[in-house]
Amino acid sequence: MAYNKPIPDPDPYTTQPFWDGAKAGKLMLPRCTNCNQAHFYPRMICPHCYSRQIEWFEASGEGWIHTFAVQHRAFGGWADDVPFVTAYIDLKEGDRMFTVLRGVDATKPESIKIGAAVKIEFEEASETVSIPFWRVV
Amino acid sequence: MPSNPSMAAAIVGAAESDKIGYIEEGTTDQILHIQAISNVCAQVGIRPSEIEGIFSVGYSTNIAEYLGLHPKYIDTTGVGGCSFQMHVHHALAAINAGIIDIAVVSHGESGYSGGRKNRGRGRNRGAGGGDPWQPSAMFDGPYGTSGPPSYYSHAYSRYLHQYGARQEDFAQIAVTTRDWAGLNPRAVMHSKETNPYGGKITVDDVMNSRVISWPLKLLDCCLVTDHGGAVIVASAERARSFKTKPVWIAGAGENMSHQNMLEMGDFTRTSAPESSATAYKMAGMGPGEMEMAMIYDSFTVTAGITAEMLGLTKRGEGPSLWEGGKAGPGGSGIPVNTNGGGLSFSHSGMYGMMLLIEAYRQLSGTAEDGVNGLPGKQTSAKTAIVNGTGGLLSVTGTLVLASDD
Numbered sequence: 001m002a003y004n005k006p007i008p009d010p011d012p013y014t015t016q017p018f019w020d021g022a023k024a025g026k027l028m029l030p031r032c033t034n035c036n037q038a039h040f041y042p043r044m045i046c047p048h049c050y051s052r053q054i055e056w057f058e059a060s061g062e063g064w065i066h067t068f069a070v071q072h073r074a075f076g077g078w079a080d081d082v083p084f085v086t087a088y089i090d091l092k093e094g095d096r097m098f099t100v101l102r103g104v105d106a107t108k109p110e111s112i113k114i115g116a117a118v119k120i121e122f123e124e125a126s127e128t129v130s131i132p133f134w135r136v137v
Numbered sequence: 138m139p140s141n142p143s144m145a146a147a148i149v150g151a152a153e154s155d156k157i158g159y160i161e162e163g164t165t166d167q168i169l170h171i172q173a174i175s176n177v178c179a180q181v182g183i184r185p186s187e188i189e190g191i192f193s194v195g196y197s198t199n200i201a202e203y204l205g206l207h208p209k210y211i212d213t214t215g216v217g218g219c220s221f222q223m224h225v226h227h228a229l230a231a232i233n234a235g236i237i238d239i240a241v242v243s244h245g246e247s248g249y250s251g252g253r254k255n256r257g258r259g260r261n262r263g264a265g266g267g268d269p270w271q272p273s274a275m276f277d278g279p280y281g282t283s284g285p286p287s288y289y290s291h292a293y294s295r296y297l298h299q300y301g302a303r304q305e306d307f308a309q310i311a312v313t314t315r316d317w318a319g320l321n322p323r324a325v326m327h328s329k330e331t332n333p334y335g336g337k338i339t340v341d342d343v344m345n346s347r348v349i350s351w352p353l354k355l356l357d358c359c360l361v362t363d364h365g366g367a368v369i370v371a372s373a374e375r376a377r378s379f380k381t382k383p384v385w386i387a388g389a390g391e392n393m394s395h396q397n398m399l400e401m402g403d404f405t406r407t408s409a410p411e412s413s414a415t416a417y418k419m420a421g422m423g424p425g426e427m428e429m430a431m432i433y434d435s436f437t438v439t440a441g442i443t444a445e446m447l448g449l450t451k452r453g454e455g456p457s458l459w460e461g462g463k464a465g466p467g468g469s470g471i472p473v474n475t476n477g478g479g480l481s482f483s484h485s486g487m488y489g490m491m492l493l494i495e496a497y498r499q500l501s502g503t504a505e506d507g508v509n510g511l512p513g514k515q516t517s518a519k520t521a522i523v524n525g526t527g528g529l530l531s532v533t534g535t536l537v538l539a540s541d542d
Contacts, residue, residue, distance in 0.1 A: 006278050011270035041272040041399060067298070067404050069290035070351035071281055078281030083351075086280055088291060088399070098399055100280045109351050114298045131279050 003125040004077035010129065015042045017056040022130040027061045027120050029093055030054045040095040061120035063089040063134065065113065066096060070106050083107060089118055089134050102135040112136075142233035143419045147376035147383030148225070148538070150181035151497035154245065154365025157483050158325045159332075163250045169365025170200055170245030177367040182380045183239065188369075190231055190240035192224035194487060200243055210237045216393070217527020218433060221489030222534025226389035228370040238372040244490035245365040252361065273397050285435065286358055288398045288529045290350035293438040295404035297352060299453075304352055306456035307437040308343035311356050311480050313465035314434060318477025320466060320515060325360055326481035335481075343437075357437040359478075364485035366494050382501040387422065387520075388537035390415025398529045405453075409446030409524055412535040416522075417448075420537035424448035427537070428518035429471055429499060430464075431492040433526040434478040443524055444473075447535070466515070475499060475515040489525035489534070496521045500540040 010019040021028030031038045034051035038059070045052050068087035071078070078084070083106040089097045102121070104112045118134040125131045154172040156164070170193070178185050190210030191197040197211045210231050214220050221242055228240040268274060282288060296302060315338045318324035326335040338356060346355040376383040392408035392415070395401045417423050424447060432447070434440035437456075445455035449471075463470035474480075476495040479488040499516050523536040 005281065008275045008279050009269035011275065013270075015275060041276050041397070067291045067295035069287065069294050069353075070348070071283070071287055072348045072350060073287070074281045074283050078283075081281070083348075084281060086282060086287070086291070088404075096399060098277050098280055109294075114295065125279075 003123070005125070006076065007125045007129050008131070014044050018042055019129060021056075021058065022122050022132055023128070025122050025130075027059045027132065028056050029059045029091070031057055038091070038093045038095060040091065040097055060092045062092045063097070063118050063120075065101070065116050065118060065136075066090045067114060068101060068112055070109050085112060087134065097132070097134070099132065099134040102133055104136055140233065141419060142229050142389075143387050143421065144373060144385045145233040146229045146370050146372055147385045148368050148493065148497050149371045149376050149379050149383050150177045150381045151368045151494040152176035152180050152366070153494060157323060157364045158362050159249050160247075160363045163254070164247050164363050166196065166245040166247055166251070167199060167203065168245070169247060169363060170196060170243050170367070171203055173245065173365040173367035174200065174204070174241055174243055177241070177369055180381060181369050183369070187239055188241045189237035190228060192228055192240060192242040193244065194220045196243070196245065210240065216532045218435065218487040218489045219391075219525025219527035219532055219534040220487060221493055222389070222523060222525040222536050223391045225368070225370060225386060225493065225536055226391055226534060229386045229389055232370065232372045238375050240370040241367055242370060242490070242493070243367040244487065246485035246487055247363045248361045248485035249363045272399070276399060277397065285529065286353050287350045289436050289438060290353045291398065292401070292404045292442070292530055293352050293436070296438065296442065299405050302453070302456065304344065305340050306460070307357065307441050308340045309462070310434065310437040310440050310456060310459045311343045312338055312340055313459045313462050313468075314474050314478040314480045316462065316465040317475050317515070318481035320513070321477045321482060324477035324482040325362060326477065353436060353438070356480075359435050359480050359484035359488065362483045362485050364483050364491065366490035368490075368493050368497060382503060382540065384497050384500045385539045385541075386536060387539045388416035388418070388420030389535070390419065391532070391534045393532040395531050396528065401530065405442060407442060407446050407526055407530050407533050409443055409526070409533040409535060410448075412533040413447045413522070413524065416535040416537045420539070422520065422537055424522070427471060427520055427522040429475065429496070429516050429521045430473045431496045431521060431523045432473055433488055433492060433524060434474060434480050435484070435488065435526065437480070439526050439530065440474070440478075442530075443526060446533075447522055447524055449522075472516045472518065487527070489527070492523050492525060496523045496536075496538050500538055502540070
C-alpha cells in the first residue's frame with residue numbers, strides 16, 4: 001500500500017545529505033569541524049560555536065528515549081493508527097530527534113520506559129524520500 | 138540615561154468583548170477586538186482617538202484603520218499566548234521612554250467560530266503547514282502530531298518520570314480551577330446551565346476523562362472559545378487622571394527557550410525563571426510578596442510547571458501550589474486563576490489577555506462593579522504575578538502588578 005502519511009519535502013540547502021542518507025538506510029548528522037559537536041535539526045551554522053564549517057558523518061543510529069507521549073487523536077493517514085507513541089530520542093552522538101516510536105504497546109504507556117535504548121530504521125515513503133523511525137531494541 | 142521603568146505606567150482599565158465563549162451565531166477577530174476596545178475606552182472614560190500606541194498579535198493596523206487612528210507606536214508581537222504580557226512590557230518601555238502616554242493592548246480571537254468556519258479545510262493538518270522547508274515541517278511534520286496537546290504531553294510525561302509526580306497532582310489543578318469558574322457566571326464551565334459539561338469536577342473525573350495525548354486527558358486541556366479583550370496602559374501622570382483605578386506595572390520581563398520542541402533542552406522547565414527574575418528585579422519584590430497569581434493554564438501541566446518556575450514552590454513540587462484546593466476559593470494559599478482559568482473560563486487559543494484582565498479586576502478592586510457582567514471580587518490581594526506561556530512551552534512573559542496602598 002502506498003505510504004498515506006505526510007511525506008517531508010526536503011530542503012536541498014541544509015538537509016539534503018540527511019535525506020540522501022535516509023534513502024540509503026543511514027543516519028547522517030551534521031557536525032561542526034571547528035568545535036566537533038554534532039547537532040540536529042541540520043543548520044547552516046553551528047548552534048554551539050557559530051562556525052559555518054559543517055560536515056556530515058554517519059551516526060550510529062543508536063539512542064535512548066528522552067520522553068514520550070501516546071497520541072489518541074490524529075489527522076490524515078495517522079488517524080488510522082491511533083493510539084500510537086511519539087517520542088524524543090537522545091542521540092548517542094548528542095542532540096535529539098523526534099519520532100513515532102516502534103516496538104512499544106501504545107495501550108500500556110506504563111510499560112514504556114524513558115531511558116530505554118532505541119535504534120533507527122527507515123521506511124520508504126516515496127521514490128525519493130525515506131523517513132526515519134526509531135524502534136525499542 | 139536609562140531609568141528603571143518600574144511603575145512608570147499602569148493598567149487603567151480592562152474589559153472584554155460583548156460576548157465571549159462559544160458564540161453560536163459566529164463572530165470574527167475584528168469584531169472581538171473592536172468591541173473590547175470600545176468597552177475599555179468607555180470604562181476608562183477616553184475616546185479611542187486618544188490612543189497613541191497599539192499592541193496586538195499581528196492585528197494592530199487592522200484595528201487602527203477600523204477606528205481611524207494614526208498611532209505613534211505600532212507593535213504586533215505574536216509569540217503565542219504570552220504575547221500580551223510582552224505587549225504590556227513593551228508599552229511600559231515606550232511610555233518610560235516618553236514616546237507615548239496611552240496605549241491599548243488588544244485581543245480578538247474567534248478560536249471557536251473560526252474553527253467552525255474552517256472545518257474540513259484542514260486536510261493536511263499535522264503535516265506542519267506553512268513552509269515545508271521549516272525544521273518543524275521536515276522533522277516533526279511526518280510524525281502525526283496534531284497541535285499543542287500532542288506536544289505538551291511529552292513535557293508532562295518527562296515531568297512525571299523525573300520527579301515521580303502523580304497525574305492526580307496535576308488533576309487537582311483542573312479541579313481547583315473549576316471551583317473558581319463556579320464563582321464566575323461568565324465562565325464557560327461555570328455550571329450545568331452554562332454548559333452541559335460545566336459545574337464542579339473531581340480528581341477522578343479528570344483521571345477518567347478521554348485521553349487526548351497521554352498523559353494529557355480532556356480535562357487537563359484548555360477550552361477553545363471566542364474571546365476579545367483589551368486593556369489600557371497609561372503613563373504614571375495620566376494614570377491618575379481617569380475615573381478608574383491604576384494597577385501599577387511594577388515589573389516586567391520576557392524570555393524564551395525554544396521555538397520547536399525538538400530544541401527544548403529540559404522538558405520540565407520553561408523560560409519563566411528568567412522572565413520572572415527580570416520582572417521581580419524591576420519590581421524590587423520576590424515570589425514571597427505575591428498575593429495572587431495568574432498563571433497561564435493551557436494545560437494542567439503548563440500551570441504546574443510554571444508555579445515552580447516563578448519561585449512559588451520548590452523545584453519538582455509545582456502542583457503542590459494547588460494541593461487540597463489551597464489555591465482555590467477559601468483556600469489557605471494564594472489565590473490562583475480566580476477567573477476559572479483557560480481550563481474552565483475561556484481560552485480562545487491565546488489566553489494571555491484573560492490573565493491581564495482578571496489581574497486588573499482583582500487588584501483594582503473594581504471586580505465587584507460587574508464590568509461586562511464579569512465575576513466579583515475574589516481576593517483583596519494588592520500584588521499579583523502574571524505569567525504567560527506561549528508556543529510549545531517556548532516563550533514566557535511575566536508581569537508583577539501592584540495596586541495603590
